[in-house]
Amino acid sequence: MKTPGKTRTEQILRVMYVLSWIAFIGLLVKTGAIMTSFGVSLYNPEASHNLYKGLSLYDLREHSFWYYTQVVSLMIAFSGLKAYIFYLVIQALSKVNLTNPFTMEVAVLLEKISYVLIGIWAVALLYNAQTEWFAKRQIINLDHWSTEGFFLMAGLVFIISQIFKRGVEIQAENELTV
Secondary structure (H helix, E strand, O other), X not given: OOOOOOOHHHHHHHHXXXXXXXXXXXXXXXXXXXXXXXHHHHHOHHHHHHOOOOOOOHHHHHHOHXXXXXXXXXXXXXXXXXXXXXXXXXXXXXXXXXXXXXXXXXXXXXXXXXXHHHHHHHHHHHHHHHHHHHHHOOOOOOOOOOOHHHHHHHHHHHHHHHHHHHHHHHHHHHHHHO
16 A cells, blocks of 8 residues: 555665664674674683584684684674675665755765675685685684675676766756756
8 A cells, every 4th residue: 555645666765774774783783793702702712612693613713713813803894894785775775865866975875885795705705715724624614605696796786886976967967958
């Protein structure tokens, strides 16, 4: 059922705004939980048995505190960057004006999102390379992170940001001709 005065696009954007807030808060909680668990494990090695949702890095910590710190740092970076993406999405959605949709602010935010997605892709590649290195040396077996989607998304969001920039130029030209 349609809300009076609200277009379907406005409703979809409102739902996406709320979902983005939920994802942002969830990823912040996850990042904070990993950071807190890591902090506790600095003083109590037993805490590395259940770092986050049953993930046990106790054997890795016992093998090498440096390797353990590297893995946890990559996990924090991965989760934190994903939270930052949703923060940028929230900012972009709050700045969208359907009567004048193409703004340089939104275009810049979209471009920034694409760069952060490349960062997430790079962190995932580093993590996967490290887990391969650990596996070859039979130190610990960790799951790999998917990387393909982040690189593809970064490219698509970058293209959309460039379309938005061109839209800003066209809007400015149209305003000058009126």
